[in-house]
Amino acid sequence: MTASNDVRKAMQATNERFCHDVIRDGRFDALSSIYTKGARIMPPGAPMVQGRGAIEGFWKSAVAGLGVTGVKLTIEDTEMAGDTVIEIGHADLQMGKNGTASVKYIVHWKQEDGHWRWDKDIWNMNA
Amino acid sequence: MTASNDVRKAMQATNERFCHDVIRDGRFDALSSIYTKGARIMPPGAPMVQGRGAIEGFWKSAVAGLGVTGVKLTIEDTEMAGDTVIEIGHADLQMGKNGTASVKYIVHWKQEDGHWRWDKDIWNMNA
Numbered sequence: 001m002t003a004s005n006d007v008r009k010a011m012q013a014t015n016e017r018f019c020h021d022v023i024r025d026g027r028f029d030a031l032s033s034i035y036t037k038g039a040r041i042m043p044p045g046a047p048m049v050q051g052r053g054a055i056e057g058f059w060k061s062a063v064a065g066l067g068v069t070g071v072k073l074t075i076e077d078t079e080m081a082g083d084t085v086i087e088i089g090h091a092d093l094q095m096g097k098n099g100t101a102s103v104k105y106i107v108h109w110k111q112e113d114g115h116w117r118w119d120k121d122i123w124n125m126n127a
Numbered sequence: 128m129t130a131s132n133d134v135r136k137a138m139q140a141t142n143e144r145f146c147h148d149v150i151r152d153g154r155f156d157a158l159s160s161i162y163t164k165g166a167r168i169m170p171p172g173a174p175m176v177q178g179r180g181a182i183e184g185f186w187k188s189a190v191a192g193l194g195v196t197g198v199k200l201t202i203e204d205t206e207m208a209g210d211t212v213i214e215i216g217h218a219d220l221q222m223g224k225n226g227t228a229s230v231k232y233i234v235h236w237k238q239e240d241g242h243w244r245w246d247k248d249i250w251n252m253n254a
Protein backbone atom coordinates (compact mmCIF):
# COMPACT_ATOMS: atom_id res chain seq x y z
CA MET A 1 0.00 0.00 0.00
CA THR A 2 1.37 3.41 -0.94
CA ALA A 3 1.45 6.23 1.61
CA SER A 4 -1.64 8.45 1.90
CA ASN A 5 -1.63 11.95 0.45
CA ASP A 6 -1.30 13.38 3.97
CA VAL A 7 1.78 11.27 4.68
CA ARG A 8 3.32 12.14 1.31
CA LYS A 9 2.77 15.84 2.01
CA ALA A 10 4.51 15.49 5.36
CA MET A 11 7.37 13.64 3.63
CA GLN A 12 7.64 16.40 1.02
CA ALA A 13 7.88 18.98 3.81
CA THR A 14 10.78 17.10 5.39
CA ASN A 15 12.50 16.72 2.02
CA GLU A 16 12.14 20.45 1.36
CA ARG A 17 13.77 21.25 4.68
CA PHE A 18 16.76 19.21 3.54
CA CYS A 19 16.95 20.88 0.11
CA HIS A 20 16.31 24.45 1.27
CA ASP A 21 17.39 24.80 4.88
CA VAL A 22 20.35 22.41 4.89
CA ILE A 23 21.77 22.45 1.36
CA ARG A 24 20.77 25.87 0.00
CA ASP A 25 21.04 27.85 3.25
CA GLY A 26 23.76 25.81 4.98
CA ARG A 27 21.71 25.45 8.19
CA PHE A 28 23.00 22.06 9.21
CA ASP A 29 21.23 22.23 12.59
CA ALA A 30 17.98 21.67 10.64
CA LEU A 31 19.10 18.06 10.20
CA SER A 32 17.76 17.41 13.71
CA SER A 33 14.22 17.84 12.35
CA ILE A 34 14.95 15.65 9.31
CA TYR A 35 16.63 12.57 10.82
CA THR A 36 15.36 10.51 13.77
CA LYS A 37 17.46 10.45 16.94
CA GLY A 38 18.87 7.00 16.16
CA ALA A 39 19.14 7.51 12.40
CA ARG A 40 21.74 5.71 10.32
CA ILE A 41 23.07 6.86 6.96
CA MET A 42 25.01 4.67 4.55
CA PRO A 43 27.00 6.88 2.15
CA PRO A 44 28.95 5.52 -0.81
CA GLY A 45 32.70 5.38 -0.18
CA ALA A 46 32.43 5.60 3.60
CA PRO A 47 31.29 3.43 6.51
CA MET A 48 27.81 3.75 8.05
CA VAL A 49 27.27 6.90 10.17
CA GLN A 50 24.93 6.77 13.17
CA GLY A 51 23.24 9.48 15.25
CA ARG A 52 22.40 13.11 14.58
CA GLY A 53 25.72 14.61 15.67
CA ALA A 54 27.75 12.33 13.44
CA ILE A 55 25.28 12.76 10.57
CA GLU A 56 25.53 16.55 10.83
CA GLY A 57 29.32 16.23 10.66
CA PHE A 58 29.08 13.99 7.63
CA TRP A 59 26.85 16.38 5.68
CA LYS A 60 28.92 19.46 6.52
CA SER A 61 32.02 17.76 5.24
CA ALA A 62 30.37 16.12 2.21
CA VAL A 63 28.67 19.32 1.02
CA ALA A 64 31.91 21.28 1.35
CA GLY A 65 34.04 18.51 -0.14
CA LEU A 66 31.86 17.97 -3.21
CA GLY A 67 30.89 21.63 -3.58
CA VAL A 68 27.17 20.79 -3.51
CA THR A 69 25.12 23.93 -4.16
CA GLY A 70 21.68 22.43 -4.69
CA VAL A 71 19.69 19.23 -4.34
CA LYS A 72 16.29 18.25 -5.69
CA LEU A 73 14.64 15.19 -4.13
CA THR A 74 11.94 13.29 -6.00
CA ILE A 75 9.78 10.65 -4.33
CA GLU A 76 9.29 7.83 -6.83
CA ASP A 77 7.51 5.23 -4.77
CA THR A 78 6.21 4.90 -1.22
CA GLU A 79 5.19 1.75 0.57
CA MET A 80 3.61 1.58 4.01
CA ALA A 81 5.24 -1.07 6.21
CA GLY A 82 3.47 -1.17 9.56
CA ASP A 83 3.54 2.41 10.80
CA THR A 84 6.66 3.23 8.76
CA VAL A 85 7.24 4.07 5.09
CA ILE A 86 9.82 2.73 2.67
CA GLU A 87 10.58 5.23 -0.05
CA ILE A 88 12.42 4.79 -3.32
CA GLY A 89 13.50 8.11 -4.78
CA HIS A 90 16.14 9.98 -6.65
CA ALA A 91 18.20 13.10 -6.03
CA ASP A 92 19.54 15.55 -8.59
CA LEU A 93 22.66 17.24 -7.27
CA GLN A 94 24.16 20.49 -8.45
CA MET A 95 27.83 20.81 -7.64
CA GLY A 96 28.94 24.30 -8.58
CA LYS A 97 31.49 24.10 -11.36
CA ASN A 98 31.60 20.31 -11.10
CA GLY A 99 28.25 19.87 -12.84
CA THR A 100 25.46 17.55 -11.83
CA ALA A 101 25.04 14.06 -10.44
CA SER A 102 22.14 11.66 -10.40
CA VAL A 103 21.60 9.67 -7.23
CA LYS A 104 19.06 6.99 -6.32
CA TYR A 105 18.17 6.12 -2.75
CA ILE A 106 16.04 4.21 -0.28
CA VAL A 107 14.87 5.99 2.86
CA HIS A 108 13.10 4.22 5.71
CA TRP A 109 10.78 6.80 7.28
CA LYS A 110 9.42 6.86 10.82
CA GLN A 111 7.20 9.21 12.74
CA GLU A 112 8.97 10.88 15.66
CA ASP A 113 7.54 13.72 17.75
CA GLY A 114 4.64 13.91 15.27
CA HIS A 115 6.94 14.42 12.26
CA TRP A 116 7.94 12.07 9.47
CA ARG A 117 11.72 11.67 9.55
CA TRP A 118 14.50 9.69 7.87
CA ASP A 119 15.56 6.76 10.03
CA LYS A 120 17.70 4.88 7.48
CA ASP A 121 19.14 6.53 4.40
CA ILE A 122 21.24 4.76 1.76
CA TRP A 123 22.13 5.96 -1.72
CA ASN A 124 24.43 5.48 -4.67
CA MET A 125 25.22 7.15 -7.98
CA ASN A 126 23.57 6.12 -11.24
CA ALA A 127 26.81 6.47 -13.18
CA MET B 128 11.28 -4.88 16.98
CA THR B 129 13.94 -7.20 15.56
CA ALA B 130 12.96 -10.26 13.55
CA SER B 131 12.31 -13.52 15.44
CA ASN B 132 14.88 -16.32 15.39
CA ASP B 133 12.67 -18.24 12.97
CA VAL B 134 12.51 -15.32 10.54
CA ARG B 135 16.26 -14.76 10.80
CA LYS B 136 16.90 -18.44 10.07
CA ALA B 137 14.70 -18.21 6.97
CA MET B 138 16.58 -15.05 5.91
CA GLN B 139 19.92 -16.83 6.40
CA ALA B 140 18.73 -19.67 4.19
CA THR B 141 17.86 -17.21 1.40
CA ASN B 142 21.22 -15.46 1.81
CA GLU B 143 23.05 -18.77 1.60
CA ARG B 144 21.30 -19.62 -1.65
CA PHE B 145 22.67 -16.36 -3.04
CA CYS B 146 26.22 -17.02 -1.84
CA HIS B 147 26.38 -20.72 -2.71
CA ASP B 148 23.97 -21.42 -5.55
CA VAL B 149 24.26 -18.14 -7.45
CA ILE B 150 27.77 -16.83 -6.79
CA ARG B 151 29.80 -19.97 -6.05
CA ASP B 152 28.00 -22.37 -8.39
CA GLY B 153 26.89 -19.90 -11.08
CA ARG B 154 23.26 -21.11 -10.96
CA PHE B 155 21.62 -17.79 -11.77
CA ASP B 156 18.18 -19.40 -12.10
CA ALA B 157 18.26 -19.72 -8.29
CA LEU B 158 17.68 -15.95 -8.16
CA SER B 159 13.98 -16.69 -8.71
CA SER B 160 13.82 -18.14 -5.19
CA ILE B 161 15.78 -15.20 -3.72
CA TYR B 162 14.03 -12.14 -5.18
CA THR B 163 10.27 -11.48 -5.20
CA LYS B 164 8.50 -11.33 -8.56
CA GLY B 165 8.38 -7.53 -8.54
CA ALA B 166 11.79 -7.01 -6.92
CA ARG B 167 13.88 -3.92 -7.58
CA ILE B 168 17.65 -3.69 -7.21
CA MET B 169 19.58 -0.41 -7.08
CA PRO B 170 23.22 -1.09 -7.98
CA PRO B 171 25.96 1.57 -7.76
CA GLY B 172 26.91 2.99 -11.15
CA ALA B 173 23.75 1.83 -12.93
CA PRO B 174 20.05 2.66 -12.99
CA MET B 175 17.48 0.68 -10.99
CA VAL B 176 16.72 -2.82 -12.35
CA GLN B 177 13.24 -4.29 -11.94
CA GLY B 178 11.88 -7.83 -12.25
CA ARG B 179 13.50 -11.26 -12.04
CA GLY B 180 14.53 -11.55 -15.68
CA ALA B 181 16.33 -8.23 -15.67
CA ILE B 182 17.84 -8.92 -12.25
CA GLU B 183 19.22 -12.27 -13.46
CA GLY B 184 20.76 -10.47 -16.43
CA PHE B 185 22.31 -7.87 -14.16
CA TRP B 186 23.92 -10.42 -11.85
CA LYS B 187 25.27 -12.56 -14.69
CA SER B 188 26.93 -9.57 -16.22
CA ALA B 189 28.13 -8.04 -12.90
CA VAL B 190 29.66 -11.28 -11.61
CA ALA B 191 31.47 -11.87 -14.92
CA GLY B 192 32.52 -8.22 -15.28
CA LEU B 193 33.94 -7.90 -11.77
CA GLY B 194 35.25 -11.46 -11.62
CA VAL B 195 33.35 -12.16 -8.40
CA THR B 196 34.28 -15.60 -7.07
CA GLY B 197 32.73 -15.48 -3.61
CA VAL B 198 30.37 -13.47 -1.42
CA LYS B 199 29.73 -13.61 2.30
CA LEU B 200 26.57 -11.86 3.56
CA THR B 201 26.30 -10.78 7.20
CA ILE B 202 23.01 -9.63 8.72
CA GLU B 203 23.78 -6.73 11.07
CA ASP B 204 20.34 -5.56 12.06
CA THR B 205 16.75 -6.58 11.38
CA GLU B 206 13.63 -4.57 12.01
CA MET B 207 10.07 -5.82 11.58
CA ALA B 208 7.88 -3.31 9.70
CA GLY B 209 4.35 -4.67 9.43
CA ASP B 210 4.76 -8.14 7.93
CA THR B 211 8.04 -7.19 6.24
CA VAL B 212 11.64 -6.89 7.45
CA ILE B 213 14.16 -4.13 6.89
CA GLU B 214 17.69 -5.46 7.08
CA ILE B 215 20.98 -3.61 7.36
CA GLY B 216 23.91 -5.82 6.45
CA HIS B 217 27.27 -6.05 4.82
CA ALA B 218 28.80 -8.17 2.08
CA ASP B 219 32.40 -9.26 1.73
CA LEU B 220 33.24 -9.87 -1.92
CA GLN B 221 36.10 -11.93 -3.29
CA MET B 222 37.04 -10.98 -6.82
CA GLY B 223 39.63 -13.48 -8.03
CA LYS B 224 42.89 -11.66 -8.66
CA ASN B 225 41.26 -8.29 -8.02
CA GLY B 226 41.16 -8.79 -4.27
CA THR B 227 38.27 -8.04 -1.96
CA ALA B 228 35.61 -5.38 -1.54
CA SER B 229 33.47 -4.38 1.41
CA VAL B 230 29.85 -3.51 0.66
CA LYS B 231 27.02 -2.32 2.89
CA TYR B 232 23.37 -2.70 2.00
CA ILE B 233 19.72 -2.38 2.92
CA VAL B 234 17.33 -5.14 1.87
CA HIS B 235 13.56 -4.90 2.27
CA TRP B 236 12.33 -8.45 2.79
CA LYS B 237 8.87 -9.85 2.06
CA GLN B 238 7.28 -13.24 2.37
CA GLU B 239 6.25 -14.70 -0.98
CA ASP B 240 5.03 -18.27 -1.52
CA GLY B 241 5.98 -19.00 2.09
CA HIS B 242 9.61 -17.90 1.65
CA TRP B 243 11.40 -14.74 2.81
CA ARG B 244 12.72 -12.95 -0.27
CA TRP B 245 14.48 -9.73 -1.26
CA ASP B 246 11.99 -7.18 -2.58
CA LYS B 247 14.24 -4.10 -2.61
CA ASP B 248 18.01 -4.32 -2.59
CA ILE B 249 20.37 -1.31 -2.56
CA TRP B 250 24.08 -1.27 -1.78
CA ASN B 251 27.28 0.72 -2.04
CA MET B 252 30.97 0.28 -1.38
CA ASN B 253 32.61 1.31 1.90
CA ALA B 254 35.65 2.68 0.11
